[in-house]
Amino acid sequence: MSTDDDKPVPENAREGLTRRExxxxxxxxxxxxxxxxxxxxxxxxxxxxEQQAAALPPGLYDPSPKHLIHALSSRALPAxxxxxxxxxxxxxxxxxxxxxxxxxxxxxxxxxxxxxLGKVNSGALAETAEWVDxxxxxxxxxxxxxxxxxxxxxxxxxxxxxxxHVVELETSDPQAVARAGLAALVQRAQQxxxxxxxxxxxxxxxxxxxxxxxxxxxxxxxxxDLLRREAIHGYYTSQAGLKExxxxxxxxxxxxxxxxxx
Amino acid sequence: xxARRNIYDVLIVGSGASGGWVAKEVAERGLSVLMLEAGPPxxxxxxxxxxxxxxxxxxxxxxxxxxxLQNQPVQRxxxxxxxxxxxxxxxxxxxxxxxxxxKPFMWIRGRxxxxxxxxxxxxxxxxxxxxxxxxxxxxxxxxxxxxxKELEPYxxxxxxxIGVSGSREGLAQFPDGQFLPPMAxxxxxxxxxxxxxxxxxxxxxxxxxxxxxxxxxxxxxxxYCDECQRGCFTASYxxxxxxxxxxxxxxxxxTLVSDAVVSHVLINRHGQAEGVHYIDRSTRQDRExxxxxxxxxxxxxxxxxxxxxxxxxxxxxxxxxxEGVLGHYLMDHFTIEGGGGLMPSLxxxxxxxxxxxxxxxxxxxxxxxxxxxSNFLRGYRFDGDGSQELYGHAFLLPEFxxxxxxxxxxxxxxxxxxxxxxxxxxxxxxxxxxDPHRKDAWGIPVLHIVSSYGENEHxxxxxxxxxxxAILDEMKLSDINPPSExxxxxxxxxxxxxxxxxxxxxxxxxxxxxCAVHGVRxxxxxxxxxxxxQGCYEPTLTIMAISxxxxxxxxxxxxxxxx
Numbered sequence: 158m159s160t161d162d163d164k165p166v167p168e169n170a171r172e173g174l175t176r177r178e179x180x181x182x183x184x185x186x187x188x189x190x191x192x193x194x195x196x197x198x199x200x201x202x203x204x205x206x207e208q209q210a211a212a213l214p215p216g217l218y219d220p221s222p223k224h225l226i227h228a229l230s231s232r233a234l235p236a237x238x239x240x241x242x243x244x245x246x247x248x249x250x251x252x253x254x255x256x257x258x259x260x261x262x263x264x265x266x267x268x269x270x271x272x273x274l275g276k277v278n279s280g281a282l283a284e285t286a287e288w289v290d291x292x293x294x295x296x297x298x299x300x301x302x303x304x305x306x307x308x309x310x311x312x313x314x315x316x317x318x319x320x321x322h323v324v325e326l327e328t329s330d331p332q333a334v335a336r337a338g339l340a341a342l343v344q345r346a347q348q349x350x351x352x353x354x355x356x357x358x359x360x361x362x363x364x365x366x367x368x369x370x371x372x373x374x375x376x377x378x379x380x381x382d383l384l385r386r387e388a389i390h391g392y393y394t395s396q397a398g399l400k401e402x403x404x405x406x407x408x409x410x411x412x413x414x415x416x417x418x419x
Numbered sequence: 420x421x422a423r424r425n426i427y428d429v430l431i432v433g434s435g436a437s438g439g440w441v442a443k444e445v446a447e448r449g450l451s452v453l454m455l456e457a458g459p460p461x462x463x464x465x466x467x468x469x470x471x472x473x474x475x476x477x478x479x480x481x482x483x484x485x486x487x488l489q490n491q492p493v494q495r496x497x498x499x500x501x502x503x504x505x506x507x508x509x510x511x512x513x514x515x516x517x518x519x520x521x522k523p524f525m526w527i528r529g530r531x532x533x534x535x536x537x538x539x540x541x542x543x544x545x546x547x548x549x550x551x552x553x554x555x556x557x558x559x560x561x562x563x564x565x566x567x568k569e570l571e572p573y574x575x576x577x578x579x580x581i582g583v584s585g586s587r588e589g590l591a592q593f594p595d596g597q598f599l600p601p602m603a604x605x606x607x608x609x610x611x612x613x614x615x616x617x618x619x620x621x622x623x624x625x626x627x628x629x630x631x632x633x634x635x636x637x638x639x640x641x642x643y644c645d646e647c648q649r650g651c652f653t654a655s656y657x658x659x660x661x662x663x664x665x666x667x668x669x670x671x672x673x674t675l676v677s678d679a680v681v682s683h684v685l686i687n688r689h690g691q692a693e694g695v696h697y698i699d700r701s702t703r704q705d706r707e708x709x710x711x712x713x714x715x716x717x718x719x720x721x722x723x724x725x726x727x728x729x730x731x732x733x734x735x736x737x738x739x740x741x742e743g744v745l746g747h748y749l750m751d752h753f754t755i756e757g758g759g760g761l762m763p764s765l766x767x768x769x770x771x772x773x774x775x776x777x778x779x780x781x782x783x784x785x786x787x788x789x790x791x792x793s794n795f796l797r798g799y800r801f802d803g804d805g806s807q808e809l810y811g812h813a814f815l816l817p818e819f820x821x822x823x824x825x826x827x828x829x830x831x832x833x834x835x836x837x838x839x840x841x842x843x844x845x846x847x848x849x850x851x852x853x854d855p856h857r858k859d860a861w862g863i864p865v866l867h868i869v870s871s872y873g874e875n876e877h878x879x880x881x882x883x884x885x886x887x888x889a890i891l892d893e894m895k896l897s898d899i900n901p902p903s904e905x906x907x908x909x910x911x912x913x914x915x916x917x918x919x920x921x922x923x924x925x926x927x928x929x930x931x932x933x934c935a936v937h938g939v940r941x942x943x944x945x946x947x948x949x950x951x952x953q954g955c956y957e958p959t960l961t962i963m964a965i966s967x968x969x970x971x972x973x974x975x976x977x978x979x980x981x982x
Contacts, residue, residue, distance in 0.1 A: 213664075213665055213668050214460075214664075214668055214673070214675040215460035215462075215532070215675075215677065216434075216456075216459075216460025216461055216462075216531070216532030216533065216660055216664075216675065216677060217460075217532070217660045217661070217664045217665050217668055217675075218463050218654070218660055218661050218665075219637075219654070219661065219665065220637070220638050220639055220652070220653050220654040220655075220661065221463065221652050221653075238462075238464055238465040239465070240462075240465055241465050241466070242466070242505070242506040243468055243471070243476070243502075243503070243506070244476055244477040244478060244483060244502060245471075245475060245476060245477065246474070246475055246476060246477055247477075272819065272820065273819040273820070274819075274820070274824065275819070275820040275821035275822075275823070275824050276821055277824075284474070288479065291477075291478075295483075295484070295485060298485040299484040299485045299488065301485075302484070302485045302488035302489050303488055305488075305489075306488065306492055307492075308520060309517060309518065309520060309523075310492040310493065310511075312520045312521075312523050313492075313493060313496070313523040313524075313525060313908070314492070314496070315523075316523040316908045317496050317523075317525065317908050317911070319905075362820075365819070369819070385814075385819065386814065389810065389813045389814060390479065390481070391479070393809070393810035393813065393827075394473035394474055394479040394480065395474050396472065396474050398810075399472070399473075399474075401824070401828055402770070402809060402810060402827070402828060403769075403770040403828070404770065404773075404809065405770050405771060405772040405773055405774075406644070406645055406772075406773040406774050407470060407472065407644055407645075407646065407774075408643075408644065408772070408774060409642045409643075409644070410642060410643035410644075410772055410774050411642075412603075412643075413602050413603045413632060413641070413643055413775055414603065414643055414771065414772035414773055414774050414775050415602070415603020415604055415605065415775060416603065416604055416605055416606035416608070416609045417606075417771075
């Protein structure tokens, strides 16, 4: 899916603009974002600071026009700054290979995610399935790290979250849930005469619904619940998902958002 | 021949809200300043993540939980220490502390140029004589040696410089200030204002926050992206690296040394401070720095730790600890959280703009004026907000597929949440001391922290819950979540104050009314350590006002040759 918002900012816009160049660019960016009336107050205030912009010691900073470029071009993947401690998504180095699921399992998982989400664009669907794989893959390490908390940190976690939450973190095993659920799904599909992926689409959907209606502690239901939870997180944090929700945040508002009904 | 000592007029330890104000005040009056900061400088283009989208992060904003558990098992408990902002919080293994297992303390720390001001919650409230003179009012504890009248001009100075938005309300227990226009209220808050005002007579108003609603002193107004804790390229909220420290630096009088972990104050044979000993964070080399005046502004517990660790023949238990008061009277607000529910009348199919970096507050009303509550001393305040769900309702809506997604998109619930924050009484049995067995990554003894809430806090919590429940009922919410039965963990609200408190009597306090350590006239503490009480409001604005006053006092006293 491509929109005007996806349009990357020219590389040379990120660094080294003079104030005049920046003000000229500002017009382009405000047009791009459809935000009117942005330039004058900002140009005024930023202009003042730029004139003052004497060298400051490391760690100190002045308001910067770079924020605008970030705000208005933020749909593009950022260039990862050297030394950053942030886990940015890395550009793909070839076709995706699942880390937890086998290739065959991943095809089943991808199809289930497709059934859960319905008609979404293929990029968002693939992204969501990859997210599901990441979450299941990282679950064992999280559990292990929780179990290895030293006694004081464990006591603090219990005081903060409550005992039940901490026990859940230390004992939950999404990987085992996935394996058991997939095995049960294979078995159930065989009862219907074909591997899951070879069943007609309507039968696959019926089977997903059947999973959702199983008693809570059964393998199919537990797997379904985890898969649905991660599919929701994955999709609604994707670009397509947020656009579908019409999310109005992480934006440049010229007025303080408030109640228009008052 | 030994190298000649470079002696600065003022040596400041810490570069956050407090250190920034002391530096600005003394540098602008012509004094040379050396500022030592334990952490590294932050680079906005590298370290800020203010406009990053979840899909641009590997873990979609949920964070690498394994790494957080391993490296930041304490810091991860803070809402702001997430995948976007964990870099602003310390590594807990390098910076350990201890506590009795049955009295957990949550110590949230930010070591970098700017300290915690990158990710503070920006709420900025003046204290009144309900706080400064609380003991005179109800007989518990000690008064501050200063009054609201004395601090008022410094509140004015701080607010006018950093920019605080808020509404003028004319309440004696909640003094008005030099405000920029207030933020707008959400629809949920507008309804709360009407319902709560009418039924209970309590005032609902926008939070007073150090966020610019109009351009101010060369900084543009907020653009309402609502992710302040990720850094702010526009410097539209107060943090010291973009507001007070540049002002100090532009005088040409400020020398800033980062990655300098201060272990103790150097005391000369006359019992006066002459500098500090520090360790280079990266090379682990020992170093010394010198000042005619030393100011500790490292955050309450760090400043007290430095004092406790400054042991010498004159001060065998730490400087300022002649009477055994240093380390005691630790406070942190407690909160009752989790109250809320859905507002059916605000359910909608249309998305509203989001990004307002503030909610609403209901100032303290218990034990105010003629209102006296016989069950507890002091008081509490409420805060909360209303907002549309983003996709939380997707989990609860049954089914799946296109029709389900359509419902997620068009049936948008509106959630209203409210919590309470109460005053913690200063008690001697809440204290910090040096742990005799444990050192940090730089070989400095760590703190052992002993804290618990007492009878007064528990009695107050009962009243808070009752009032919260009455509000939730009156708001006619559906799917109500009752307020939590538990008090928040001590330290959770990151308002730790006290442990080197201010007072006229050296037997019951650590610093005097000018924040100089009793008996060491050129050693000052300017942060939350000096608080005598903390009311139920956020301490940072008061820390800044005190720091401005300390800076002015140092400059004036230096000019008169008294230091």
